[in-house]
Amino acid sequence: MQSTEINTNPAAKSLALFCKVVDNFGDIGICWRMARQLQQEHGIAVTLWVDDLRSFQRICPQVNTDAEVQQIAGVAIRHWRDQQGTFTVAEIADIVIEFFACDIPPDYIQAMAQCEPRPVWLNLEGLTAEEWIEGCHTLPSPHPSLPLTKHFFFPGFNNKTGGLLREASLDSERTAFQSDPAAMAAFLRQLGLTEAEIHATRISLFCYPHAPVTDLLKVWQSADTPVICLAPEGVATEAIETFLGQAAKAGANISHDALTVRVLPFIPQADYDKLLWACDINFVRGEDSFVRAQWANKPFIWHIYPQDKNLHHVKLNAFLEIATSVTASQTALSHAWNGVGNPPLDWTDLWQAFQADLPEIARLSGIWQRKMHENGDMTGNLLKFVNSVRAASQKDAV
Numbered sequence: 001m002q003s004t005e006i007n008t009n010p011a012a013k014s015l016a017l018f019c020k021v022v023d024n025f026g027d028i029g030i031c032w033r034m035a036r037q038l039q040q041e042h043g044i045a046v047t048l049w050v051d052d053l054r055s056f057q058r059i060c061p062q063v064n065t066d067a068e069v070q071q072i073a074g075v076a077i078r079h080w081r082d083q084q085g086t087f088t089v090a091e092i093a094d095i096v097i098e099f100f101a102c103d104i105p106p107d108y109i110q111a112m113a114q115c116e117p118r119p120v121w122l123n124l125e126g127l128t129a130e131e132w133i134e135g136c137h138t139l140p141s142p143h144p145s146l147p148l149t150k151h152f153f154f155p156g157f158n159n160k161t162g163g164l165l166r167e168a169s170l171d172s173e174r175t176a177f178q179s180d181p182a183a184m185a186a187f188l189r190q191l192g193l194t195e196a197e198i199h200a201t202r203i204s205l206f207c208y209p210h211a212p213v214t215d216l217l218k219v220w221q222s223a224d225t226p227v228i229c230l231a232p233e234g235v236a237t238e239a240i241e242t243f244l245g246q247a248a249k250a251g252a253n254i255s256h257d258a259l260t261v262r263v264l265p266f267i268p269q270a271d272y273d274k275l276l277w278a279c280d281i282n283f284v285r286g287e288d289s290f291v292r293a294q295w296a297n298k299p300f301i302w303h304i305y306p307q308d309k310n311l312h313h314v315k316l317n318a319f320l321e322i323a324t325s326v327t328a329s330q331t332a333l334s335h336a337w338n339g340v341g342n343p344p345l346d347w348t349d350l351w352q353a354f355q356a357d358l359p360e361i362a363r364l365s366g367i368w369q370r371k372m373h374e375n376g377d378m379t380g381n382l383l384k385f386v387n388s389v390r391a392a393s394q395k396d397a398v
């Protein structure tokens with residue numbers, strides 16, 4: 001029997017995501033990941049507006065930095081360069097997301113106000129484990145003069161927040177990769193690792209330039225067993241070059257005692273997960289690699305993005321306190337790595353205590369991951385919220 005009911009509230013079909021690259025790769029890294037997931041898993045027609053195609057190209061080599069419009073992995077990519085007076089109602093997406101409160105073009109907002117129904121407008125905020133975000137997640141913010149409401153959307157670590165970005169197939173892909181030593185070795189070989197390096201303790205290094213890298217390199221140098229430190233090109237360049245005694249170009253490597261440092265080519269984002277999955281310990285930073293390290297199921301140390309007045313220390317501690325996967329030794333090393341407090345530091349002791357806890361940290365990581373899965377994934381949560389806003393606004397209109 002055919003239903004006579006008319007679907008007056010069809011799900012949103014198109015989405016515009018506006019990304020201003022403030023610095024580094026996290027802004028575009030998060031937006032690109034989310035754009036692909038929205039398209040591939042939810043069939044949404046996504047337009048990703050990005051102002052810096054060069055940074056985008058570093059994580060996605062297919063990007064043509066001269067193209068105004070291009071299509072990659074099913075996502076329409078538009079070079080955002082303050083286009084004025086060009087937006088018509090027909091071009092406005094069902095969902096409009098501004099990433100990190102970037103100001104979307106005024107003309108676009110004007111056109112949004114003329115749409116019927118109005119698009120759902122979200123400001124996607126940065127990730128923090130601080131409790132205050134629970135009170136702000138999904139809060140509405142009416143436009144001062146136009147009939148539009150923007151809502152805040154916060155990623156986070158519990159079900160009072162939007163959850164974390166995670167693709168549906170990620171867990172099965174990771175498990176398949178990690179249980180296939182031949183695939184893992186082939187991947188590492190492709191990055192230039194020798195057989196000896198593949199069998200050493202593998203540590204990936206991604207941090208900001210101020211990290212005390214030299215202190216840890218010294219500790220690894222006097223390890224009892226071989227250690228390989230893998231640093232993508234452009235990461236901790238000064239410390240890496242001092243150790244290498246040469247330019248930190250992809251392929252450069254040198255061994256001193258137990259430690260080999262190898263510079264990797266900067267890896268396309270789609271493969272960066274594999275590096276995290278293939279290493280025994282990962283040093284990550286910012287937001288996106290920090291989340292990916294949690295999905296890798298491997299012990300990690302987070303270098304948090306620095307903020308004025310050491311605000312980032314508050315954020316770091318908020319995470320270390322809620323993350324049930326974190327041991328005391330991991331907290332101590334994280335504090336030292338991020339310059340929290342000013343105690344005299346014995347890096348050998350810090351590292352050895354962390355190393356002794358690695359099996360326990362790996363066990364706890366699995367539990368933490370399952371706990372995070374219970375919150376759903378951020379993209380799915382965001383679409384559920386969007387549809388609830390659409391349903392509510394339709395009810396108001398009746």
Ligand code: TRH
Pocket residue numbers: 022023024025026027028029030058059126206232265266267268269270272285286287288289290305
């Ligand atoms: O690059 P990040 O430091 O980015 C950010 C920005 O600084 C941003 O302004 C700030 O708001 C945020 O941190 C907190 O670190 P992040 O977030 O880990 O992003 C790095 C991206 O680069 C991530 O998507 C993984 C990707 N990547 C690769 O694709 N290949 C690589 O070889 C490496 C090392 C990273």
